[in-house]
Amino acid sequence: MSTTVLESILTCPNCSFAKQETMPTNACQFYYECESCKAIIRPKAGDCCVFCSYGSVKCPPIQEQRSCCG
Secondary structure (H helix, E strand, C coil): CCCCCCEEEEECCCCCCEEEEECCCCCCCCCEECCCCCCEECCCCCCCCHHHHHECCCCHHHHCCCCCCC
């Protein structure tokens, strides 16, 4: 049985700034403000959250092959 990873490195699609963040386990994160350029990042079409679109690791529900918030 694999362990769910709760840390993901989010990379801003606007300025490429990357920061490690802890993913929520009980909600999807629909937006994220880049610390560097202050852009509001939203998921790509078809993705449930910013971690699935721009993170180094998909969100916990997707890792566990469960239904996500979408």
